[in-house]
Amino acid sequence: xxxxxxxxxxxxxxxxxxxxxxxxxxxxxxxxxxxxxxxxxxxxxxxxxxxxxxxxxxxxxxxxxxxxxxxxxxxxxxxxxxxxxxxxxxxxxxxxxxxxxxxxxxxxxxxxxxxxxxxxxxxxxxxxxxxxxxxxxxxxxxxxxxxxxxxxxxxxxxxxxxxxxxxxxxxxxxxxxxxxxxxxxxxxxxxxxxxxxxxxxxxxxxxxxxxxxxxxxxxxxxxxxxxxxxxxxxxxxxxxxxxxxxxxxxxxxxxxxxxxxxxxxxxxxxxxxxxxxxxxxxxxxxxxxxxx
Amino acid sequence: xxxxxxxxxxxxxxxxxxxxxxxxxxxxxxxxxxxxxxxxxxxxxxxxxxxxxxxxxxxxxxxxxxxxxxxxxxxxxxxxxxxxxxxxxxxxxxxxxxxxxxxxxxxxxxxxxxxxxxxxxxxxxxxxxxxxxxxxxxxxxxxxxxxxxxxxxxxxxxxxxxxxxxxxxxxxxxxxxxxxxxxxxxxxxxxxxxxxxxxxxxxxxxxxxxxxxxxxxxxxxxxxxxxxxxxxxxxxxxxxxxxxxxxxxxxxxxxxxxxxxxxxxxxxxxxxxxxxxxxxxxxxxxxxxxxxxxxxxxxxxxxxxxxxxxxx
Numbered sequence: 001x002x003x004x005x006x007x008x009x010x011x012x013x014x015x016x017x018x019x020x021x022x023x024x025x026x027x028x029x030x031x032x033x034x035x036x037x038x039x040x041x042x043x044x045x046x047x048x049x050x051x052x053x054x055x056x057x058x059x060x061x062x063x064x065x066x067x068x069x070x071x072x073x074x075x076x077x078x079x080x081x082x083x084x085x086x087x088x089x090x091x092x093x094x095x096x097x098x099x100x101x102x103x104x105x106x107x108x109x110x111x112x113x114x115x116x117x118x119x120x121x122x123x124x125x126x127x128x129x130x131x132x133x134x135x136x137x138x139x140x141x142x143x144x145x146x147x148x149x150x151x152x153x154x155x156x157x158x159x160x161x162x163x164x165x166x167x168x169x170x171x172x173x174x175x176x177x178x179x180x181x182x183x184x185x186x187x188x189x190x191x192x193x194x195x196x197x198x199x200x201x202x203x204x205x206x207x208x209x210x211x212x213x214x215x216x217x218x219x220x221x222x223x224x225x226x227x228x229x230x231x232x233x234x235x236x237x238x239x240x241x242x243x244x245x246x247x248x249x250x251x252x253x254x255x256x257x258x259x260x261x262x263x264x265x266x267x268x269x270x271x272x273x274x275x276x277x278x279x280x281x282x283x284x285x286x287x288x289x290x291x292x
Numbered sequence: 293x294x295x296x297x298x299x300x301x302x303x304x305x306x307x308x309x310x311x312x313x314x315x316x317x318x319x320x321x322x323x324x325x326x327x328x329x330x331x332x333x334x335x336x337x338x339x340x341x342x343x344x345x346x347x348x349x350x351x352x353x354x355x356x357x358x359x360x361x362x363x364x365x366x367x368x369x370x371x372x373x374x375x376x377x378x379x380x381x382x383x384x385x386x387x388x389x390x391x392x393x394x395x396x397x398x399x400x401x402x403x404x405x406x407x408x409x410x411x412x413x414x415x416x417x418x419x420x421x422x423x424x425x426x427x428x429x430x431x432x433x434x435x436x437x438x439x440x441x442x443x444x445x446x447x448x449x450x451x452x453x454x455x456x457x458x459x460x461x462x463x464x465x466x467x468x469x470x471x472x473x474x475x476x477x478x479x480x481x482x483x484x485x486x487x488x489x490x491x492x493x494x495x496x497x498x499x500x501x502x503x504x505x506x507x508x509x510x511x512x513x514x515x516x517x518x519x520x521x522x523x524x525x526x527x528x529x530x531x532x533x534x535x536x537x538x539x540x541x542x543x544x545x546x547x548x549x550x551x552x553x554x555x556x557x558x559x560x561x562x563x564x565x566x567x568x569x570x571x572x573x574x575x576x577x578x579x580x581x582x583x584x585x586x587x588x589x590x591x592x593x594x595x596x597x598x599x600x601x602x603x604x
Binding site: 107109117270282 | 397400405582
């Protein structure tokens with residue numbers, strides 16, 4: 001394959017990655033933006049989504065597309081319920097104090113990881129794609145399912161945008177984000193808002209995982225990379241800015257796809273982590289965020 | 293007052309010395325490991341417990357000590373004493389360098405910056421696998437595993453070396469936190485703005501504290517490599533940044549003996565748990581959540597609050 005098509009392939013693979021990354025990172029960004037909570041267990045919510053998708057596919061025994069549709073509904077709901085429970089039982093009792101919540105979510109990370117290991121075992125589990133379709137380009141064939149992932153992620157992100165900017169629920173969330181005390185003075189139950197936002201963030205990660213699991217495999221340790229990449233995206237995009245997060249997901253997803261294809265994945269990761277550290281030190285508002 | 297504090301700490305050291313004659317050999321080896329890890333936790337405590345710097349990247353400094361001692365031993369045949377000093381300095385230097393940048397941030401940003409530095413360090417070790425042997429790691433050569441002509445691989449010598457290093461580290465820590473500088477560190481933790489107003493330079497104080505903390509981590513990493521004879525990339529992973537935090541939280545942040553108590557309790561707890569089930573991760577997770585919820589001051593913190601206000 002010559003350089004042109006090779007680059008095209010890298011960019012297309014990067015797009016798939018960017019789409020899933022955007023879903024996961026927007027979840028993290030929503031939680032941080034509204035609650036000022038850095039959720040270290042976010043990657044485990046992603047992992048749970050994937051594992052539940054495998055569980056559904058394995059136990060339902062229906063057609064692949066039906067299992068997929070069920071997983072698409074069940075996984076985010078179950079994961080969101082777990083997240084709401086964690087918020088009620090742990091985070092709220094810590095009064096969302098930033099440092100304590102980070103330590104607590106690290107604990108949550110280990111608990112969820114161990115739970116997945118004990119309940120589902122240490123093996124990587126493949127999940128069949130809902131449909132088989134091969135798109136034949138002049139230079140290479142590409143899975144039609146990957147196109148579906150990009151479109152589906154785009155649709156979900158559009159729905160999130162609509163929720164945040166055009167509905168009453170979104171208005172309440174933004175009000176809570178801007179000034180929790182004033183929101184409470186206006187009769188908004190901020191505890192409920194926090195619980196729902198935490199659930200929504202976790203649900204988005206789970207959705208991303210259900211979409212990606214027919215391409216990747218479900219494994220109890222798979223949460224590490226999405227967590228790290230989401231962190232990178234959220235920080236480079238500017239902590240708490242949804243628009244910045246989307247732009248950064250696109251940039252990181254595409255460049256990671258390209259760098260990993262032409263150089264080594266390790267080098268790409270070293271550069272990305274150092275970039276994040278330096279962005280936080282020298283431009284805390286993010287590369288795309290407005291000056292605070 | 294001071295006599296009481298000194299007596300308590302010397303009694304702890306005496307008990308540790310006596311333990312090697314009483315405990316079965318399996319636990320003597322465990323205790324040597326605990327003492328080395330407790331040095332690491334003590335260093336973490338200087339940054340986190342006393343100065344209020346919650347770092348998520350101390351694995352970087354531990355690994356700096358481990359590789360700072362292990363790599364020269366592997367490639368240049370350096371002896372044990374030199375390797376130990378090189379590891380100590382590597383930990384301190386790296387902590388100082390990381391601090392120069394990371395301390396421009398605070399709070400959550402500081403945690404993420406240190407986390408990212410440690411992750412970059414871990415990946416760097418993997419990237420230069422040609423020299424570091426990457427994930428497989430390497431056994432530390434026998435030439436480096438001896439001090440003053442005594443082999444460190446024997447049980448007795450290993451325990452005594454661990455005890456010696458631990459004693460030195462603990463007494464230095466005690467002297468540090470009871471010194472003038474120790475009080476300034478606590479002032480940074482309690483109210484940085486007010487201490488700035490009183491004329492202290494928070495950046496310089498925090499940088500010094502972090503560098504001292506790095507010296508401890510480096511010493512612990514080097515000692516771990518020499519005493520147990522192995523250096524590997526897994527010691528640079530995120531888990532080794534979380535462990536000292538867990539140890540310090542368990543034992544009590546901001547207490548001199550807390551890191552030892554926390555390390556011992558968590559070490560034996562995970563040891564027992566991994567004997568019963570494979571679910572030792574669960575123990576770590578539940579301990580972290582339960583500690584932040586119910587006992588944010590840790591065991592010795594609780595004792596100090598209730599009964600012994602004089603505990604340093």
